Amino acid sequence: MAASWSEIVILPRGGQPGPGLRLMVPELADEPAAQRALSAFVDPVTEVGGVFSAWGTTTSGEGADPSGEVRADGSGQRLYSVGPLPGVTDAIAKTALDVLADLSLVSAADAAGAQGYAERLRVEADVSDPEARLASLFNPLIERGRISSRADVWRYSGEAPPSVRLAGDEVGLVLEVDLPEDDEALLQLSREGIPGPEGKGRGPLGFQLNDLHAIRDHFHALERKPTDIEIETLAQTWSEHCKHRLFNADLEGAEGGLFKTFIAGATRRVRAARGADDICLSVFSDNAGGIVFDDDFLVCDKVETHNSPSALDPYGGAMTGVVGVNRDCLGFGQGARPILNRYGFCLPHADDPSMLYRDRAATSALPTARGLIDGVIKGIEDGGNQSGIPTPQGFLFFDDRYRGKPLVFAGTVGLMPRRLPDGRDATVKGTQPGDAIVMVGGRVGKDGIHGATFSSVALDETSPATAVQIGDPITQKRLSDALIDELRDQGLIRALTDNGAGGLSSSIGEMAEETGGAEVWLDRVPLKYPGLSPWEIWISEAQERMSLAIAPEHVTAVIDHFAARGVEATEIGRFTDNGALVATYDGRRAMNLDMAFLHEAPRLSLPVAPAPAIAADLVEPDLPERGACLLAVMAQPNLRGRTPLIRRYDHEVQAGSVLKPLQGQGAVHGDATVVRPLLDRPGAVAVTQALFPRLTERDPYAAAVNAVDLALRQLIAAGAPLDRAA
Structure with missing residues (x-):
């Protein structure tokens, strides 16, 4: 963390209402450095800027306009400040630091470590209810907001950027978990999560009762208790979000499950009927599905929903949806370039006045209907526009029954050569024993924990705010360019996949199926801030992170390629063939899971009720002229x-x-x-x-x-x- 700071403030010119920005960055050296920074960030036609440091003040244009103050009668201008909570991705600050590093105004280390903070400012005049207006501008789950004036920000505050301060009591701590004989106690564990050292549950696990029985029996046979990281890994891997267990459940008339009978089965029959005219190249086996484009190229497609995250944080939920399906295309085969995005929203009407809460005490409010609509639209906008991917197609449907939980669809189509320069089939990837595990992209933090299990259960007061993230499309764009433009065609990557809703647990657990095992060194994983425990490092998702399988002799070259693009890559383990998924921290074993048990969740068996008869006595309404x-x-x-x-x-x-x-x-x-x-x-x-x-x-x-x-x-x-x- 830098020892001292400069504050860069940008406001509308001439005392006018409008948007602005306040950046906290490592201290700029002197007035010439401050002027160069202002030249990079301030539009002199519409904005005025200032740099405030312990050594003095530098401005561009006129200073703070005294007319922009709140008058004695309470009227006049107010300035609303909104910034991310500590630990939440701050993409604006990160981009600003990259610009300053390119200008040699801050160190590359400070830029890489995201040592900064950004607050969005908005100057407005004569708002009748300033507190209500502030509440409409930010989401308290991921942001903080305040009301001030121009004069409050047009000065040196001497503040340091807000940062995550973890007690560090759980660093390296691995807990053993008791699995009681009582079924109600088991279900309570599933609802509330594993109790931490203070006794409070960590968040929902989403297990069914038969899951918990199977886990208890498995570890009884091993004559030991499971660790917290083992339970969390099973919860992620067996979640509805990751395993689609409802689609795979046994049903009367579809004993193989809905997916195998009506989706995969129907596709298989169509492909067989088309014979030589079949255009499908890869279906139901990778991060996306691939079909023929022409003799030399294929296109892949992936659509998914981000409903629960969008209900809590509409902007973050929608953005992480679209950048997530971008990564699914990047992780298809040897890597496909995203060529277009799609969207779909089922939302309440904007004028719906109802307020909904996650808890019975009505203390934890969901976003307003207007906030929900604005947030998901903005999330798809930033996820696509900032990534350089067109968004030409989508739909919008309104019904007030989507007030509590919207439907938010995000899709991406990618393009990839059918064969690589060395002649290999580009849809084929394969991990081999001994391959290095390389994590590339965003660092690990508390945001993104329990994304998979949270998305698999009903939304309530236990739904963790840490499951909601903000993506960083610009970092992901750099990651995408390095993968597609350099590494793929050089044959340096054996296999790759997205860090899905379970983070490293999700990606490495899936890739290790091919070899039959993996060993991960959790203490080597780059962190956003110190103080995370092993289980948090293992299951936390990041929106711009992927896991790669790299032949040992290519590891250095791959890491150097990413570094040249400004993307961090780190070797964190090895793939093995010993039948176990192992994780260590400082040389101590935190997890040792049998691969077969990990990937064989108990099948659900669900009853089938006949569909209700459609009423035949529909009355034709009286219509006006x-x-x-x-x-x-x-x-x-x-x-x-x-x-x-x-x-x-x-x-x-x-x-x-x-x-x-x-x-x-x-x-x-x-x-x-x-x-x-x-x-x-x-x-x-x-x-x-x-x-x-x-x-x-x-x-x-x-x-x-x-x-x-x-x-x-x-x-x-x-x-x-x-x-x-x-």
Whole structure:
């Protein structure tokens, strides 16, 4: 941590309302250094800037405008400051430090260690309820906010950036966990989590009762108690989020499970029927699915939901959704370049006044309906625009029943050569015993803990704030460029995968299936701040982090390649073939799990109830005059134009836009868009979607059939051939 600090403040020029910024950075050396920093950050036409340090003040333009103060009658301007809580990703500060390091104004070490802090400022005039306005500007789960004035920030405060201060009592601490014979006590353990040294549960584990019985029996047979990190690993691996256990459960009429019977089974039958015309190259076996683009390239596709995280933090939930599926494409085969993003929102109406809470005492509020809408839209915007990936396609659907838990879909399409320069099939990757485990990207912190188990249970007062993260798209863009532009085609990577909702536990646990084991050295994992315990290091997710399998002789070259891109890479273990997943801390064993047991969660068996009969006595409503009826229908939120939303999402970056999201003379949103990913050859990718939420309530089968039918018709209308649809 730097010993002293400079504060860079940017405000609207001329005392006008508007946005601003306050940066806390390692102390700038002198006035010339401060002027160079202001030149980099301040727009002299619309902004005024100042650098405030212990040695003095440097400004660009006029100083603080005295008219920007709160008057005696309470009117006048107020300044709202919002910044991340300690430990939450601060992408603005990190980017600012990178700029200052490029200008040689701060050290590379301070920039790499993210030694800084950023507060977003907003100057507004004559707000009737300033406290309510402040509450609408930030999410207390991940941010802090305050009300002040221009004069409060236009000076040297002498403050240090807020930082995480952990007691450090659990550094290196590995606990043994008692698994009681009483079923209710077992379920309490699942709901509340493993008690820490202070006796409080760490957060939900999401186990079923038969899971806990299986775990207890397994460790009884081993004649030892499980450690906390072993229980956390099983919870992550067996979670609904990671294992899709409901889709794989035995059901009457689908004993192999919904997935194997109706999804994988249907796909298998279609592929067999198409024979030589089959366009599928990789399905149900990797981070995304891959189909033929042309003789030389393939495209992959991945869509997932981020519903629970978005209910707590709409911005972070949506952003981590889109950058997460970006990484799924990066982790497909030997690595695919993301060429477009997609989105989908099922949200409450913006004017819904209801307030919802996570607890019965009504002390922990969920975001307002307006805050939920604004947050998810902004999250997809920043996740795509800042990554240089176009976002041409999506949908928006309103119903107040999504007030408590929205549906937030994020999707990415990637492009990859079918063969690498050395002739290998680019969809094939394989970890080998002895390969080094290299972690690349963001450091590990408390944010992101219990993401998998939290997403697998109902939202309530025990839902941990640490499960919600803020992504860092710019770091991920650097990671993506290093992977795709350099390492993939040089053949330096054996295998790679995203650090999913379980962090290192998720990625390394999956990759170790191929070799039959792994050993991880948790004390070597780079941390955002000291004080994390072994189990936290192991299961904490990071939005811009991946795990790689690298042949030992290539480790140094790979780490150097990433360093040249400003991305941190660290060797943290080895893949083995001894049948065990092992983790150590300072040479002491913290985990020793049998690989077969880890990846064989007990199957669920669920009852099946007949679908309710569809009422045949539907009454046709009395309709007003046709013109008034048409106007009323057109005024419905689900039929209105989405131009303001679409224009926020950059669909022109990468220069491949063909059929754009706003179409026709009236420039209304279309049902499908077309992107040309390779400008030097013919061929394009058409994308669309369809859903019928209200029909789903009455007849899910009919809703699914209609959705597939409508999506195919929309693709055909956009010019896509039916035999190339997937």
